[in-house]
Amino acid sequence: MSFSFRVTHTDGRARRGVMATAHGDVQTPAFMPVGTQGAVKGVLHRDLEQMGADILLGNTYHLYLRPGDDLIARRGGLHAFIGWPRPILTDSGGYQVFSLAARRTVAEDGVKFQSHLDGSAHLLTPEKVVDIQAQLGSDIAMVLDECLAHPSGDELVRPSMERTLRWARRARARFLTLYEKRGRESFSREGVLVTNSGQAQFGIVQGGTSAELREESARGTVAIGFEAYAIGGLSVGEPTDVMYKIVADTTPCLPEDRPRYLMGTGTPRDLVESVARGIDLFDCVLPTRNARNGQLFTSEGPINIKNAQYAEDDRPPDPACSCYTCRTFSRAYLRHLFRAGEINASTLNTLHNLHFYLDTLRQIRDAIAFRRFESFRTAFHQSLSRHLHDS
Ligand SMILES: [Zn+2]
Numbered sequence: 593m594s595f596s597f598r599v600t601h602t603d604g605r606a607r608r609g610v611m612a613t614a615h616g617d618v619q620t621p622a623f624m625p626v627g628t629q630g631a632v633k634g635v636l637h638r639d640l641e642q643m644g645a646d647i648l649l650g651n652t653y654h655l656y657l658r659p660g661d662d663l664i665a666r667r668g669g670l671h672a673f674i675g676w677p678r679p680i681l682t683d684s685g686g687y688q689v690f691s692l693a694a695r696r697t698v699a700e701d702g703v704k705f706q707s708h709l710d711g712s713a714h715l716l717t718p719e720k721v722v723d724i725q726a727q728l729g730s731d732i733a734m735v736l737d738e739c740l741a742h743p744s745g746d747e748l749v750r751p752s753m754e755r756t757l758r759w760a761r762r763a764r765a766r767f768l769t770l771y772e773k774r775g776r777e778s779f780s781r782e783g784v785l786v787t788n789s790g791q792a793q794f795g796i797v798q799g800g801t802s803a804e805l806r807e808e809s810a811r812g813t814v815a816i817g818f819e820a821y822a823i824g825g826l827s828v829g830e831p832t833d834v835m836y837k838i839v840a841d842t843t844p845c846l847p848e849d850r851p852r853y854l855m856g857t858g859t860p861r862d863l864v865e866s867v868a869r870g871i872d873l874f875d876c877v878l879p880t881r882n883a884r885n886g887q888l889f890t891s892e893g894p895i896n897i898k899n900a901q902y903a904e905d906d907r908p909p910d911p912a913c914s915c916y917t918c919r920t921f922s923r924a925y926l927r928h929l930f931r932a933g934e935i936n937a938s939t940l941n942t943l944h945n946l947h948f949y950l951d952t953l954r955q956i957r958d959a960i961a962f963r964r965f966e967s968f969r970t971a972f973h974q975s976l977s978r979h980l981h982d983s
Contacts, residue, residue: 594774595731595792595819597851601961605843605870608960611851613679613731614790615671618646620851621867621956623949624681624875629654630674633880634942637676643915643947644954647731648676649875652724653685653692657707657714661727662785669729669778669787681875682730684721684796687824687856690739698738700755718763722793726770729778729787734822735763737796742828749800756798757812764816767793792819794853800825801834803841810845821846822853827862827876836865843870860889860952864972867956868965879949883941886930889948893976895923897941902927915947916940 594614601608611618625632625640627648632640640648650670655661667673670680686703689696693705702717718736725733737756740748770781774789795818799805813821823842826835839854846852853873854866863874879889886898890910895902897909908918909926917926917940929937952972959968 594790597820597849599849601963603960603963603965604868606867606956606960606965607870607872608957609851609872611872613647613792614788615677615679615731616646618679618873619957620872621863621953621960622646622873623863623953624649624873625946625949626651626875626877626880627674627676628877629658630670632942632946634884634938635946637674639943640946641678643943644950645678645946647679647681650674650680650682650728650730651685651688652682652721652728652734653688655682655728656685656724657709661724665727665729665785665787669727671729671788679732680730681732682725682728682734683855684734684736685716685724686721686736687739689716698755700758702736702759703738718759719766722763722766722770723782723784726767726784726786726788726791729791731788731791732819733767733791733793735760735793735795735818737798737824739825739828740798740800742801742830744800746800746802746805749798749802749805753799753805753809756796757809757816760795760813760816760818764793764795764818794818794820794822796822796824796855797842797846798825801830801838803838806838806842807845810842814845814847818850820851820853822855822873823871824855826854827857832862835862836869839866839871840869860949861973861976863949863952864956864969867960868969874953879945880942883945884938886937886941888926888941889945891948891975892978897923897926898930899927909944910948913944913948913951915944915951917944917947 596612599607599609609620624647628651664673689705692708696705704715721736736759738752778787795813797810799809851872854871888895888909891912902923905923959965
């Protein structure tokens with residue numbers, strides 16, 4: 593089985609489709625829960641399967657440092673190791689190197705850094721990142737890109753964008769060498785244990801907040817030729833309207849017949865607005881991280897369960913939600929669990945937030961299929977703003 597993508601419905605610039613991978617289909621637009629170290633914090637894979645998560649994201653940087661891609665490859669790859677039979681996308685590790693690692697230096701060859709775990713020295717090159725993900729055996733691998741902090745001026749962004757393009761060419765060449773002859777599910781080539789012969793590789797568009805650089809990056813990345821394309825380097829502190837504009841300007845530069853992945857975004861509003869601009873795939877730590885901090889996303893806007901106003905509130909977190917948490921528990925109980933420091937507070941809050949995100953995408957897909965995405969979009973924003981006015 594190999595990678596493919598088919599757009600089944602369009603409504604304005606919004607698209608609904610099916611992305612086929614070596615481990616099954618993903619209905620798009622889709623949200624990918626983040627399973628940083630092979631687990632989504634606070635919930636079991638069983639819960640994720642039950643709530644209809646089609647695909648998980650794993651973090652290459654973390655898995656490479658611990659337990660190591662060699663160890664995972666010897667276990668048959670990431671799907672077998674973590675017990676998740678559905679599709680997995682792994683990032684390139686670049687974002688974590690630039691945000692977590694100590695003493696990193698970027699050169700043409702790659703990025704040198706010290707592990708945030710034990711200070712050990714590592715060099716990640718575009719080729720090495722391909723090899724690591726081949727050993728992990730994810731269904732979708734990302735190329736190594738350089739991630740700049742926001743704001744960066746064009747004098748920094750241009751050389752960085754150009755380097756990312758050169759790295760993308762090297763990553764594609766290495767990928768094609770490893771996967772030149774796909775056959776058995778796993779095989780060894782060039783000293784790399786390839787554990788998923790059906791892996792696809794996505795390129796990443798960079799270019800900061802400059803429309804010109806973004807377009808140049810998009811055209812250059814598409815010219816290299818990947819199974820699909822991502823927009824990186826957003827949600828790093830730029831204003832929301834700037835992000836929406838870059839997304840709107842970039843998607844027309846990407847092929848219609850390939851999925852478009854907006855990396856690391858975002859709020860429920862960001863998802864709806866990005867779908868309206870032609871995005872098909874999302875990942876973000878917001879629903880899981882914020883759940884552990886007591887913030888619940890609801891159809892009427894976010895609520896902070898730790899607030900005193902919920903101490904004797906017998907309503908479910910979101911009366912419009914059908915998740916296990918909302919069907920079973922009150923805001924009063926969830927607030928108590930959070931204040932008492934119970935582990936279940938994280939679990940129940942995460943169950944709800946992920947359900948809310950996945951359900952929002954389900955509603956988006958239905959709306960596109962019935963060509964009523966614009967009315968869904970209007971109603972979605974009205975529901976959020978009505979709540980903001982009330983409180
Ligand atoms: Zn719920």
